[in-house]
Amino acid sequence: MKNLVIVESPSKSKTIEKYLGKDYLVVSSKGHIRDLAIKGKDGLGIDVENGFIPTYIISKDKKDVVKDLKKKAEKVDNVFLATDPDREGEAISWHLAQELKLDENSLNRVVFNEITHDAVINAFKSPRTIDIGLVKSQETRRMLDRLIGFKLSKLLNTKIKSKSAGRVQSVALKLVVEREKEIKAFVPEEYWTIDAKFKKNDIEFDASLSKINGKKAKLSNDISAKEVLTNCVGDFEITNIKKQIRKKEPKLPFITSTLQQEASTKLGFSAKKTMSVAQKLYEGIELKTGLEGLITYMRTDSTRLSDVFVKSAIAKISDVYGKQYVGNYKFKKNDNSQDAHEGIRPTNVNYTPDEIKEYLSNDQYKLYKLIYSRAMAFLMAPAINNTVSVLLENNGYEFVTNGTQLDFDGYLKLYKDYESSKDVILPELMEKEFLKPLKLIDSQHFTEAPLRYSEARLIKELEEKGIGRPSTYATILDTIVARGYVTLEKNKETSKTKVFIPTDQGILTTEKLDEFFSSLINVEYTANMESRLDEIADGILDNVSELQKFWDEFVPLLNIANQNMEKIQPEKTGEKCPLCGNDLVYRVGRFGKFISCSTFPECKFTAKIAKEEVSKEKPEPTGKLCPKCNSELLKRKSRFNTYFLGCSAFPKCRHMETLDGEEIVSKKKGKK
Numbered sequence: 001m002k003n004l005v006i007v008e009s010p011s012k013s014k015t016i017e018k019y020l021g022k023d024y025l026v027v028s029s030k031g032h033i034r035d036l037a038i039k040g041k042d043g044l045g046i047d048v049e050n051g052f053i054p055t056y057i058i059s060k061d062k063k064d065v066v067k068d069l070k071k072k073a074e075k076v077d078n079v080f081l082a083t084d085p086d087r088e089g090e091a092i093s094w095h096l097a098q099e100l101k102l103d104e105n106s107l108n109r110v111v112f113n114e115i116t117h118d119a120v121i122n123a124f125k126s127p128r129t130i131d132i133g134l135v136k137s138q139e140t141r142r143m144l145d146r147l148i149g150f151k152l153s154k155l156l157n158t159k160i161k162s163k164s165a166g167r168v169q170s171v172a173l174k175l176v177v178e179r180e181k182e183i184k185a186f187v188p189e190e191y192w193t194i195d196a197k198f199k200k201n202d203i204e205f206d207a208s209l210s211k212i213n214g215k216k217a218k219l220s221n222d223i224s225a226k227e228v229l230t231n232c233v234g235d236f237e238i239t240n241i242k243k244q245i246r247k248k249e250p251k252l253p254f255i256t257s258t259l260q261q262e263a264s265t266k267l268g269f270s271a272k273k274t275m276s277v278a279q280k281l282y283e284g285i286e287l288k289t290g291l292e293g294l295i296t297y298m299r300t301d302s303t304r305l306s307d308v309f310v311k312s313a314i315a316k317i318s319d320v321y322g323k324q325y326v327g328n329y330k331f332k333k334n335d336n337s338q339d340a341h342e343g344i345r346p347t348n349v350n351y352t353p354d355e356i357k358e359y360l361s362n363d364q365y366k367l368y369k370l371i372y373s374r375a376m377a378f379l380m381a382p383a384i385n386n387t388v389s390v391l392l393e394n395n396g397y398e399f400v401t402n403g404t405q406l407d408f409d410g411y412l413k414l415y416k417d418y419e420s421s422k423d424v425i426l427p428e429l430m431e432k433e434f435l436k437p438l439k440l441i442d443s444q445h446f447t448e449a450p451l452r453y454s455e456a457r458l459i460k461e462l463e464e465k466g467i468g469r470p471s472t473y474a475t476i477l478d479t480i481v482a483r484g485y486v487t488l489e490k491n492k493e494t495s496k497t498k499v500f501i502p503t504d505q506g507i508l509t510t511e512k513l514d515e516f517f518s519s520l521i522n523v524e525y526t527a528n529m530e531s532r533l534d535e536i537a538d539g540i541l542d543n544v545s546e547l548q549k550f551w552d553e554f555v556p557l558l559n560i561a562n563q564n565m566e567k568i569q570p571e572k573t574g575e576k577c578p579l580c581g582n583d584l585v586y587r588v589g590r591f592g593k594f595i596s597c598s599t600f601p602e603c604k605f606t607a608k609i610a611k612e613e614v615s616k617e618k619p620e621p622t623g624k625l626c627p628k629c630n631s632e633l634l635k636r637k638s639r640f641n642t643y644f645l646g647c648s649a650f651p652k653c654r655h656m657e658t659l660d661g662e663e664i665v666s667k668k669k670g671k672k
Helices: 010-020 060-074 087-099 117-125 132-160 169-185 222-231 256-267 271-283 307-321 362-378 455-464 470-482 504-517 523-537 543-564
Strands: 003-007 024-028 034-036 056-058 078-081 190-200 203-212 236-248 285-287 290-292 383-394 397-408 439-446 486-490 498-502 572-576 583-589 592-597 620-625 632-637 643-647
Touching: 003 010, 003 060, 010 024, 010 117, 010 271, 010 290, 024 060, 034 087, 034 132, 056 060, 056 087, 060 087, 078 087, 087 132, 132 504, 132 523, 132 543, 169 455, 169 470, 169 498, 169 504, 169 523, 190 222, 222 439, 236 397, 256 271, 256 362, 256 455, 256 470, 271 362, 271 470, 271 620, 307 362, 455 470, 455 498, 470 486, 498 504, 504 543, 523 543
Parallel strands: 003 024, 003 078
Antiparallel strands: 034 056, 190 203, 190 439, 203 397, 236 383, 285 290, 383 397, 486 498, 572 583, 583 592, 620 632, 632 643
16 A cells, blocks of 8 residues: 545545545544643643643544554555644644654645545645644644633632633623523513505505604504504505616525524524534435535635536536526625635535435435525526515605515525515506505504524624634534533424523623623634634734733733632532531532532531432434444433433444544443
8 A cells, every 4th residue: 555545534534545546545533633631730731831832642532543543654655634624624634743753844735625536636636735824723722722711610610610611602601691681681662553454456455654754653652653543544645656676696605604504594403413414415425326525515614616616507507497597606705704615515516406315314415405505596696576665645654565576586496495585466556646545553562672592593693703613613502501501492482493591500600701701701802812813824923922912811810710709609408417517518529419518528428319300301313423333323411411422223332422523432341
């Protein structure tokens, strides 16, 4: 064997090896192989006092993987690093190069945005060196998260029994808590609307009160509403008719955040499920022709589409729907976009969803169809509506009605399952024409409180405010739920959409962080940090200087909080300790809630809580497949009140992994 290729995921290796041929062995690192150590001062794995030098160690579950990779690397002429095309992937390649003693200046880094034959072959024709700027950016992010996470988590756990804090997760929690406070503080305001019903040529239509004597109508009570009804007497005169042709443009191709939002609202998928299903579509599906990657890389914030894809998609649109359905493609880069690769699109326009449906699971088909339709529709012509706006007046009161009729469906021809256009037909009307209303209707309303965040709404908010990166959204949301800071519950009004509701612990955590760390744990600081990380990647800023700036601001705040944050005392049971006579309290340990003496560790009395009812949560489908037997992985709750992913084929298959995808090796494994 001449060449060794290392990728992140085992499921990708077979697809890529098939494309490269017999001279290439493709193996997997199974994600990150190293992480910051938990030794040294404060267990940070970072030498803060000497220029923020990190200490890395091979992860426990990756020691055998690294050992095997080293053996294989020694037997080949060339080693290529083909990890994912983002900062995490670049960092994984760098860590692999460090452990395998590869030359960082050699052309051994291979990047492709889609796992197709042409993309992979072309990528291997032009390998590059590892991008140290991207590595430094990822390393800085990891060290910031470690410094904040370890220090703040320890403080909050000691003082208020909160499980963790984080640079981004705490800001996401803050948004949820602040929204809940807005809702509780909201005072509904009464307002009234007036509608007039008309009929002409057997066509009924409504017009709504818009202005009173040229000013926007504001009716705050029934008295003002009744006044309108009293004064609107006789016929209404049509004083203006405005006809327009309006174009409805297709939406941009998906980026990570918009895919998660649309999959949530249209398919009912969680962000985590969306990314899990998308990962499988990206890595490869076994089709009639063999393993094929069906979509481009799904962690992206660029809407750019490759010229090759655009050309093939336009030809497909013209062939299937006609030339009139072809749109004009213009790429406009988002200022906040890293634009490292393309938007999310199908890799082959000829793999239409229905043609390959038999090879996909139900969830894979739904998501692939959504991605395929969105990317293709973007390149189609806009829909065209004929619209008419009619103004009717009576005694200084202006009423407006609007009609619309679809003249050309354009991109809706393909995207109609996700976006529709409803006709509103008006009869033939003329200016200076008088119409007698059938009736006038006054309706009472009340302003509504802001909506709680659903997954889609919270992801949109994080994206708009520049918090985190597309690849982190699903993990952020999962973390604040797993830590017990929020619950994800069905909205009482809709019964479909789940919304985030902060727990008492989540509210307390946010309030304490606001009290002592408001200058660091806030939307603006977190968004600015993302921009600075981008500038580190581009070589504009020095990563050590940025870490030092943060540390100089963080440490004084931490010292003040350690001194002044009030420590919450454990809840008393109302009983006395049988050994020493002091109060008994409730505590939470690794095995759940228990009773302990308030003087612990002086008195070590403990007891189980009598007849404690532990609610058993039903396993939650994830859409992710078991790497060992291909059954679905389910999100389960352990007896320690933590979450993990377990195979649905249990006990036949006993595969388990963490929420981050690392395999959990049972201590009993191997025992007879």
